[in-house]
Amino acid sequence: MPDLVAxxxxxxxxxxxxxxxxxxxxxxxxxxxxxxxLPFAFARNARNRALRGLGHGFVLFFRGAPLLVVLFLVYxxxxxxxxxxxxxxxxxxxxxxxxxxIALSLNSAGFQTHIIAxxxxxxxxxxxEAARAAGxxxxxxxxxxxxxxxxxxxxxxxxxxxxxxxxxxxxxxFITVRDLMGAANQVYFRTFELVPPLVxxxxxxxxxxxxxxxxxxxVEWHATPQLRRAR
Amino acid sequence: MDLSLLAFGSGWGDALARGLLVTxxxxxxxxxxxxxxxxxxxxxxxxxxxxxxxxxxxxxxxMRSLPELLVIFAVYYGFSFALQALLxxxxxxxxxxxxxxxxxxxxxxxxxGAYCSEVFRGAFAxxxxxxxxxxxxxxxxxxxxxxxxxxxxxxxxxxxxxxxLVVVTLKATPLVAxxxxxxxxxxxGDAGKNTKHYLTFYLAALAVYLVLAAAIWLVEGRIxxxxxxxxxA
Numbered sequence: 001m002p003d004l005v006a007x008x009x010x011x012x013x014x015x016x017x018x019x020x021x022x023x024x025x026x027x028x029x030x031x032x033x034x035x036x037x038l039p040f041a042f043a044r045n046a047r048n049r050a051l052r053g054l055g056h057g058f059v060l061f062f063r064g065a066p067l068l069v070v071l072f073l074v075y076x077x078x079x080x081x082x083x084x085x086x087x088x089x090x091x092x093x094x095x096x097x098x099x100x101x102i103a104l105s106l107n108s109a110g111f112q113t114h115i116i117a118x119x120x121x122x123x124x125x126x127x128x129e130a131a132r133a134a135g136x137x138x139x140x141x142x143x144x145x146x147x148x149x150x151x152x153x154x155x156x157x158x159x160x161x162x163x164x165x166x167x168x169x170x171x172x173x174f175i176t177v178r179d180l181m182g183a184a185n186q187v188y189f190r191t192f193e194l195v196p197p198l199v200x201x202x203x204x205x206x207x208x209x210x211x212x213x214x215x216x217x218x219v220e221w222h223a224t225p226q227l228r229r230a231r
Numbered sequence: 232m233d234l235s236l237l238a239f240g241s242g243w244g245d246a247l248a249r250g251l252l253v254t255x256x257x258x259x260x261x262x263x264x265x266x267x268x269x270x271x272x273x274x275x276x277x278x279x280x281x282x283x284x285x286x287x288x289x290x291x292x293x294m295r296s297l298p299e300l301l302v303i304f305a306v307y308y309g310f311s312f313a314l315q316a317l318l319x320x321x322x323x324x325x326x327x328x329x330x331x332x333x334x335x336x337x338x339x340x341x342x343x344g345a346y347c348s349e350v351f352r353g354a355f356a357x358x359x360x361x362x363x364x365x366x367x368x369x370x371x372x373x374x375x376x377x378x379x380x381x382x383x384x385x386x387x388x389x390x391x392x393x394x395x396l397v398v399v400t401l402k403a404t405p406l407v408a409x410x411x412x413x414x415x416x417x418x419x420g421d422a423g424k425n426t427k428h429y430l431t432f433y434l435a436a437l438a439v440y441l442v443l444a445a446a447i448w449l450v451e452g453r454i455x456x457x458x459x460x461x462x463x464a
């Protein structure tokens with residue numbers, strides 16, 4: 001490790017800056033994706049057929065479309081939609097970093113919709129009925145019964161999705177955002193040393209994934225009373 | 232949008248079709264390699280060889296944590312570096328380029344294998360003890376038991392997961408363009424750059440990827456329905 005850092009020498013700031021961009025993309029994408037996913041998840045579970053179809057279509061679209069295609073469509077394609085350059089959206093689409101956040105968030109929202117809708121659907125109906133019979137209002141049922149149980153059911157899949165988001169951020173170097181992957185690449189092209197920058201990047205990604213999985217386990221432990229009692 | 236841009240002959244249709252073939256070949260070869268790696272990995276991971284099992288586990292964790300793009304770069308540049316070092320004593324100098332297609336197959340196949348290994352492990356664990364005990368009672372040796380009893384049963388449990396991974400891997404193929412492969416998305420991008428009609432070409436590429444994914448899901452549904460008959464579910 002000390003050798004590795006020494007080998008990177010003058011390029012360490014470049015890589016650290018890249019790592020910062022990657023982590024920033026990650027912490028922006030996951031919550032924004034969640035906020036986009038919530039309404040689609042409710043639509044997916046709605047009684048109305050059209051709403052259900054909309055939620056399902058949203059999920060299928062992002063499960064089938066490569067992330068890179070989504071990214072290129074937003075970055076190169078959207079500015080060619082007639083009228084968009086005159087609209088208020090234009091200032092968002094001019095900056096590659098914002099485009100990256102938009103594309104990554106939309107893509108993750110597709111997968112998060114699937115996870116959230118599934119978790120909400122699988123909360124046992126009798127718990128809801130019992131709460132209603134005990135006099136809970138509908139918002140209270142959601143707040144105290146459905147939401148906590150859904151978190152318990154969905155947290156693992158959510159953790160997997162978080163890892164996918166983290167890995168997925170690497171595609172932003174295709175649209176000139178200098179993330180960790182892009183920085184490592186640049187160091188390679190300047191120094192023609194392959195191993196140090198790639199190993200550095202790999203270690204950062206591994207550490208980040210490790211942190212995510214630790215965090216997920218912590219949330220799972222807090223959200224699952226029977227796990228705590230078993231200790 | 233000008234759809235004549237996508238025409239065969241006068242438009243970009245021929246180039247896009249060649250790109251599509253590259254994409255399909257890359258996905259198919261990666262899936263074959265990855266499934267084989269995954270099956271082997273699962274067998275080692277569930278075997279009694281502790282050290283080997285742990286190595287496989289570590290490989291899975293690493294491959295599932297790293298961006299595919301990083302694996303692609305590592306394989307592509309790593310191999311050309313190794314070749315350069317090997318050829319240097321023979322007076323070959325400078326950058327030795329290896330084939331982007333096969334580097335992509337190896338890289339994406341390795342990642343695919345890590346995910347497949349997990350699916351196979353779950354599938355082996357799901358095989359009920361009854362048929363295996365019956366095979367033992369009949370005096371079937373371990374290898375025939377595995378090939379004729381355990382593997383066919385496990386495959387039925389593994390199929391939905393494996394088919395899902397095929398879509399995941401298909402979606403990873405455009406990343407190989409980063410080392411110069413002319414796949415569908417790359418050709419669409421070149422066409423967009425040449426004609427300034429990015430939107431048309433990227434929408435066309437998107438449509439193709441969505442149709443391919445939908446086709447895989449359709450096949451998956453069919454196979455699952457057939458397999459569930461045999462599982463008595």
